[in-house]
Amino acid sequence: MSTTEPTTATSPDAANHEADICKIDGVTFNYGNRVALNDVSFSASRGQTIALIGQSGAGKTTLLRIIAGMLTPTSGTVSLYGEQPSEIRDASRRTRLVGMMQQRLDLVPQLSARHNAEAGMLGRWSLWRSLAGLALPLKHGPAEDALARVGLAGRGTERVSKLSGGEQQRVAMARLLVQDPEVIVADEPVASLDPDLANELIVLLKSIAKERGRTVFASVHDPRLAIAHFDRVIGLRESDVQFDLAADEVTSEHLQSLYERFNGAERDGAATEMERPLWGI
Ligand SMILES: Nc1ncnc2c1ncn2[C@@H]1O[C@H](COP(=O)(O)OP(=O)(O)OP(=O)(O)O)[C@@H](O)[C@H]1O
Numbered sequence: 001m002s003t004t005e006p007t008t009a010t011s012p013d014a015a016n017h018e019a020d021i022c023k024i025d026g027v028t029f030n031y032g033n034r035v036a037l038n039d040v041s042f043s044a045s046r047g048q049t050i051a052l053i054g055q056s057g058a059g060k061t062t063l064l065r066i067i068a069g070m071l072t073p074t075s076g077t078v079s080l081y082g083e084q085p086s087e088i089r090d091a092s093r094r095t096r097l098v099g100m101m102q103q104r105l106d107l108v109p110q111l112s113a114r115h116n117a118e119a120g121m122l123g124r125w126s127l128w129r130s131l132a133g134l135a136l137p138l139k140h141g142p143a144e145d146a147l148a149r150v151g152l153a154g155r156g157t158e159r160v161s162k163l164s165g166g167e168q169q170r171v172a173m174a175r176l177l178v179q180d181p182e183v184i185v186a187d188e189p190v191a192s193l194d195p196d197l198a199n200e201l202i203v204l205l206k207s208i209a210k211e212r213g214r215t216v217f218a219s220v221h222d223p224r225l226a227i228a229h230f231d232r233v234i235g236l237r238e239s240d241v242q243f244d245l246a247a248d249e250v251t252s253e254h255l256q257s258l259y260e261r262f263n264g265a266e267r268d269g270a271a272t273e274m275e276r277p278l279w280g281i
């Protein structure tokens, strides 16, 4: 697996350097009466990597699904390269613009790792080519390359149902690499991986962002990973952006206040032993 440190992104188009190439503007989202996001705004440039952190229920998945166009905001807008992702009806256009690795991996367990990774090409391939891919003998191609990059070289023929949770997570990342959208959205992409592998896969995501000029939005459970590897860290708390900082500006005080638990209307300020070591930065 490649763990090469990224180089600076070079864009063929000067306009792509605009700071607001991805713009989240006043986004509110309600599930019925429940407010999941409350007037969230920020923007990102090409090649920038942005980590979302915050407690369970803070709104990370909801925000990522909105950026990916899977949910339409109750109010506010998302603009990626000038397009509103939830408005794009053409699957192929949407696939090229934005791709999402979901918190609950949506792999097809009965199919091989390679066939799952190849699903990243759906929307670019014709229906015939997609069906032929299921029937024809396995051939080396983009899916095998992507599997190799996530540390699953030579495992393409194995059924996903027989892979471990962490291996399945890597297949889902390989599928995203094959899809290669302009904007990469990843919900807890390294949640069930051991720390070394989690580190390597985050470095891989970062490399892709910098080499290919892809903008990455990812929710990350461990703030240390977010701070060590991402350009920016956005702390979400109770549906709101609590902070939006360059990674090297995030302090343990920011994290303490982000992860502090509410006790009714009062903050009790007590962190669990599970949480406290995560602040050790
Ligand atoms: N389908 C749904 N229907 C109703 N409420 C929902 C639904 N999905 C999420 N919510 C609520 O919206 C809020 C934000 O949820 P979300 O899944 O975005 O949080 P999260 O930050 O991703 O949490 P986690 O870290 O546990 O994945 C929570 O209060 C959650 O209970």
Ligand SMILES: [Mg+2]
Residues within 6 Å of the ligand: 060, 061, 062, 103, 187
């Ligand atoms: Mg979530």
